Amino acid sequence: MITDWNRTADAVINGDAKLYAAEQLVWHGFVSAAVYNAVVGVEGRYSPYKWHGRAPATASSEAAAAAAAHRVLLTYFPKSRNRIDAAFEDSLAKIPDGRAQDLGVAFGRKAAEHLVRMRVDDGRGAPVSFGRQPAMGVWRPTPPANQTFHLPWLAKMRPLLVESSDQFVPGPPPPPHSRQYARDVAEVKALGGKKSKRSARQTETARFYADVLTVQLQAAYRGHTARHGLDIVDAARLFAAANTATADAAITAWNAKFTHAQWRPITAIRLAATDGNPATEPDGSWEPLLRTPPYPDYVSGHCAIDGAAITVLDRLTGGDVAFRISSAVTGTTRTYKRAADFNRDVIDARVFGGIHYRTSDLVGNAMGREIGRFALDHYFRPVD
Structure with a gap:
């Protein structure tokens, strides 16, 4: 379940959104942190990441992981909804229907929503400009494209x-x-x-x-x-x-x-x-x-x-x-x-x-x- 959703995240972040490599790491960090909280909130063993949420003992950690990844990706990359929803359906098809799945999905969504709330106003995409003028030893756009400071x-x-x-x-x-x-x-x-x-x-x-x-x-x-x-x-x-x-x-x-x-x-x-x-x-x-x-x-x-x-x-x-x-x-x-x-x-x-x-x-x-x-x-x- 973890590697499946990492593969989906890769397809969304790199393949669909085509983001620059350094920025991709931010989004992978968000998805992985939410999935981690969803899993350890069910299974324990490791301390949650900036959270104290705990799931019912009978919840499915696989369902929680899938729901967390699904919700985070869908929140930030709605244009990839078809891909993300299809991956979620595939994940749930591998988990027996019933109360364990339902509890896991509900908890995974809570983990994702916590992560999303925590990252509000964190500076992503803020209007930061590089104001240094070219001088000896100071960076300036380089050939052949001569692009401005990226990200x-x-x-x-x-x-x-x-x-x-x-x-x-x-x-x-x-x-x-x-x-x-x-x-x-x-x-x-x-x-x-x-x-x-x-x-x-x-x-x-x-x-x-x-x-x-x-x-x-x-x-x-x-x-x-x-x-x-x-x-x-x-x-x-x-x-x-x-x-x-x-x-x-x-x-x-x-x-x-x-x-x-x-x-x-x-x-x-x-x-x-x-x-x-x-x-x-x-x-x-x-x-x-x-x-x-x-x-x-x-x-x-x-x-x-x-x-x-x-x-x-x-x-x-x-x-x-x-x-x-x-x-x-x-x-x-x-x-x-x-x-x-x-x-x-x-x-x-x-x-x-x-x-x-x-x-x-x-x-x-x-x-x-x-x-x-x-x-x-x-x-x-x-x-x-």
Whole structure:
């Protein structure tokens, strides 16, 4: 039931609504949190997420999970009603008719309505504008599309778990006149350009993680749930912890981008003559391997999200993560036995793709790991 509804949520959020990957995490966090509350409200074992609701002991936790996911998705994505209603009918068809189903559906709807009420006026879609003017070291739209700052409201949105969107925002990046900045620019210039000399493995790593990250992660969670034979309670906990932690990682990363506004490698390399650093040299024709996203560099949102996700899985598995993730871009699958190996590859990928400095990746990933630890230290905890 948990993986079925995650698959439906993926189809609605990514397929129908076609939202940007970072925003998708917010909606997955909402759905997963409501489903988690519905399930543990029936089954117990773990503390509910910002709620004290309890279901009748005879209620069906499967019906509660389906009803919660159905109600949250329908509330926020009414244009996908046909898909959402059809999934709900399929779910109920797998559960025996009767009082247990009725009680479960009623409780699941209560869990969803609580979540929806809790997220009113949380800053989603608020009219936030990026007012910084182009200057040395400051972000500005990048070619070829030269788009404005995408999703600036995400930087100021109220998080799901952490206290505020700036709780884990790191200090500023290395200044343009520093040695570290020069090293970062030199590395991405040498390894991240379209004409750079990379190994086949390095190029594949960059392209592997150029897929829609949210879709990759949801599929990986579903595979993990199936391979480990998780029951409905532990599956609900995994999805809720991972999706709320990664949503907060995205929110915090956007806050860092909005706050520090560091320019992207393509700008830094082409305008290196203006940065006041004698160790950098301009190349007006340099292009990254991947297309540069439309928002500032520091910190890497991808690496922050990855750090949060793998930390949650690492904690839930006691270090035996066995994380398997696939990419539609390369048509390949990678399996990681250690969280550190996954973090290494996602950090390298953004450098090899030419869209981030290594410092932005390292700091973002460490920040995401902090948020992942915070998630399980304060939420989704076992109870008597």
